[in-house]
Amino acid sequence: MREMTFVEAAREGLAEEMARDPAVFVVGEGSGARGGNFNTTVGLYDLYGPERLRDTPISERGFTALCTGAAAAGARPVVDFMFIDFLTDAFGELFNQTAKLQWMSHGRLKMPIVLRGCFGAFGPFGAHHAGNYAPFFMHVPGFRVVVPSTPADAKGLLKTAIRCDDPVMFLEHKGLLHLKGPVPEGEHLVPFGQATVCREGTAATVVGIGLMVRRALEAAEQLAADGLAVEVVDPRTLAPLDLPTILASVHKTGRLLIVDDDFAPCGVAAEVATQVMEQAFDDLDAPPRRLNGVFAPAPYSPALMEGMVPGVAAIAEAVRTLCAE
Amino acid sequence: MTTPGRALGNDQLLALYRQMVQIRRCEEQLVKLYGAGRIWGACHTYIGEEAVATGVCAHLRPTDVVFSTHRGHGHALAKGVTPRELIAELMGKATGCSGGRGGSMHLFKPEVGLMGTSGIVGSSITLAAGSAYAAKLLKQDRVSVAFFGDGAANNGAFHEGLNMAAIWDLPVLFVCENNMYATEVPFAQVAKNPSVAARAGAYGLPGVAVDGNDVLAVHRAADEAVRRARAGTGPTLLECKTYRTRPHSEGMRDAGYRTAEEVTAWKARCPIQRFEAVLLADGAATAENLARIGAELQAEIEDAVRYAQSGPEPDPATVAEHLYSA
Numbered sequence: 001m002r003e004m005t006f007v008e009a010a011r012e013g014l015a016e017e018m019a020r021d022p023a024v025f026v027v028g029e030g031s032g033a034r035g036g037n038f039n040t041t042v043g044l045y046d047l048y049g050p051e052r053l054r055d056t057p058i059s060e061r062g063f064t065a066l067c068t069g070a071a072a073a074g075a076r077p078v079v080d081f082m083f084i085d086f087l088t089d090a091f092g093e094l095f096n097q098t099a100k101l102q103w104m105s106h107g108r109l110k111m112p113i114v115l116r117g118c119f120g121a122f123g124p125f126g127a128h129h130a131g132n133y134a135p136f137f138m139h140v141p142g143f144r145v146v147v148p149s150t151p152a153d154a155k156g157l158l159k160t161a162i163r164c165d166d167p168v169m170f171l172e173h174k175g176l177l178h179l180k181g182p183v184p185e186g187e188h189l190v191p192f193g194q195a196t197v198c199r200e201g202t203a204a205t206v207v208g209i210g211l212m213v214r215r216a217l218e219a220a221e222q223l224a225a226d227g228l229a230v231e232v233v234d235p236r237t238l239a240p241l242d243l244p245t246i247l248a249s250v251h252k253t254g255r256l257l258i259v260d261d262d263f264a265p266c267g268v269a270a271e272v273a274t275q276v277m278e279q280a281f282d283d284l285d286a287p288p289r290r291l292n293g294v295f296a297p298a299p300y301s302p303a304l305m306e307g308m309v310p311g312v313a314a315i316a317e318a319v320r321t322l323c324a325e
Numbered sequence: 326m327t328t329p330g331r332a333l334g335n336d337q338l339l340a341l342y343r344q345m346v347q348i349r350r351c352e353e354q355l356v357k358l359y360g361a362g363r364i365w366g367a368c369h370t371y372i373g374e375e376a377v378a379t380g381v382c383a384h385l386r387p388t389d390v391v392f393s394t395h396r397g398h399g400h401a402l403a404k405g406v407t408p409r410e411l412i413a414e415l416m417g418k419a420t421g422c423s424g425g426r427g428g429s430m431h432l433f434k435p436e437v438g439l440m441g442t443s444g445i446v447g448s449s450i451t452l453a454a455g456s457a458y459a460a461k462l463l464k465q466d467r468v469s470v471a472f473f474g475d476g477a478a479n480n481g482a483f484h485e486g487l488n489m490a491a492i493w494d495l496p497v498l499f500v501c502e503n504n505m506y507a508t509e510v511p512f513a514q515v516a517k518n519p520s521v522a523a524r525a526g527a528y529g530l531p532g533v534a535v536d537g538n539d540v541l542a543v544h545r546a547a548d549e550a551v552r553r554a555r556a557g558t559g560p561t562l563l564e565c566k567t568y569r570t571r572p573h574s575e576g577m578r579d580a581g582y583r584t585a586e587e588v589t590a591w592k593a594r595c596p597i598q599r600f601e602a603v604l605l606a607d608g609a610a611t612a613e614n615l616a617r618i619g620a621e622l623q624a625e626i627e628d629a630v631r632y633a634q635s636g637p638e639p640d641p642a643t644v645a646e647h648l649y650s651a
Contacts, residue, residue: 065454
């Protein structure tokens with residue numbers, strides 16, 4: 001199969017959906033002729049023009065609400081926030097309008113909107129370009145939350161997101177954008193709520209989020225050399241969360257580590273651990289463990305960034321500790 | 326008061342009158358129901374402001390859409406929600422227009438173009454701009470209307486929404502109901518420039534101020550704005566200067582921020598009484614005609630109360646339905 005980067009694969013998915021459905025349009029700062037800060041829309045402006053590749057003023061709250069109104073009225077907007085941090089200006093609109101209009105209208109309005117952006121403390125971007133807001137959106141009724149970790153999933157999940165009639169947070173880890181991998185041509189749709197077991201093992205289950213899936217796989221490779229067979233699970237979508245796949249893995253391994261570069265309190269790892277304990281306490285041979293990013297804004301200096309988020313060595317160490325419990 | 330001239334026929338004039346009286350009678354009934362403890366929570370009445378919703382919505386087709394405010398009963402009725410569905414909603418019944426989920430502030434009936442009233446000030450502006458964007462993108466002949474108050478004019482949504490609607494020539498009408506108070510904060514205290522309409526120039530769209538208690542003035546101004554939108558020439562900001570004569574919300578203390586004299590003076594400018602005088606002077610109706618219309622609408626509202634009261638309660642097992650499309 002041909003190989004593409006994560007960005008190229010997502011862009012192919014977007015291009016296919018724009019060709020398929022004239023109701024799909026993209027808004028963002030520099031999403032038009034420039035092709036997006038992260039090259040998310042390169043080449044599409046020439047095909048579809050300004051009405052469907054809309055450069056916006058720096059009005060995150062405004063264009064998020066505008067797209068919410070457009071989605072309620074039958075269009076299928078894709079809001080490209082560039083850095084996901086910029087959607088914080090739109091929290092009120094997202095939580096009060098985007099998430100609630102379907103419910104408030106008793107299902108008579110639909111909300112087919114995709115909210116995408118790059119996230120994660122990665123590189124020298126500093127505190128305002130490094131956030132990860134997945135837990136906020138998992139917490140609020142009405143959102144789908146999608147975090148692909150491979151180019152193929154970036155394409156397949158984005159296509160599913162654009163066809164979905166619900167608001168979808170599509171979160172792209174900055175550390176994955178240039179990752180290359182095989183990507184199916186044409187109609188490749190990855191359903192929501194289906195985790196994948198990326199590597200099979202019996203010693204422990206490691207659930208990774210986004211870039212942490214790749215690092216967990218590297219750690220698993222190292223641990224295999226030490227005789228520890230680690231199973232790595234990628235939930236792919238956090239809402240809905242495919243708990244059965246995680247439970248089946250824990251049933252087999254008896255140990256669970258969740259690796260999430262976001263903060264620990266009230267986070268994804270806390271939620272996964274709780275659900276596993278509620279459903280499969282008797283399967284656990286040790287307490288579920290979390291490995292998270294440092295509870296502080298992301299710094300600029302590479303020296304300060306060292307250790308901000310879990311690296312391969314830290315993951316391997318956490319698995320060894322877990323397996324020794 | 327404006328003389329109607331003969332721009333409108335008697336049927337149209339009386340339709341405007343009927344609509345205003347329907348809103349008034351319905352609101353008066355809701356006030357009674359609130360006092361009797363039969364509706365709860367917020368109940369923001371539109372009494373005194375009826376000419377605005379009536380004058381604007383008279384130009385709208387069922388396929389045109391309205392995004393409204395926390396003070397939205399009048400917009401809902403003028404857009405085609407029935408008093409039965411409205412009163413049932415405020416009584417929390419399954420037969421309400423939002424199935425009992427919304428109450429006074431969250432009225433929905435997209436089937437007639439009511440895209441929602443809202444508890445968040447300013448939200449209607451950008452949502453309506455978005456609906457207009459969709460209409461343009463999908464080449465649908467649809468006008469979108471945002472109703473909002475003077476309070477929303479000081480919210481960032483006003484700035485971002487008007488700017489985007491202007492730069493993209495969106496088919497949308499921004500109707501500011503300037504009733505002089507954002508809840509209980511006087512607009513004069515929170516805006517150095519007393520004119521909302523004047524702000525339109527900053528965004529490059531037309532801004533028009535009208536007497537919001539003159540239904541014909543509102544009707545005329547909205548006519549031009551809706552024509553502009555339908556012709557694809559872009560949005561208009563319409564500032565309708567009006568006044569609510571009831572408290573911000575039923576049950577709230579209505580003192581300390583405005584005088585009784587001011588309320589009395591505005592009651593004397595009642596849009597319905599003023600329009601009655603015009604209709605009688607113009608010979609468009611007799612006192613008997615108007616009394617009969619009033620009686621018919623009173624009967625409609627009383628029927629709506631009986632309907633609402635006898636309707637089923639919503640099933641608590643359904644409260645999480647429709648969070649997701651599937």
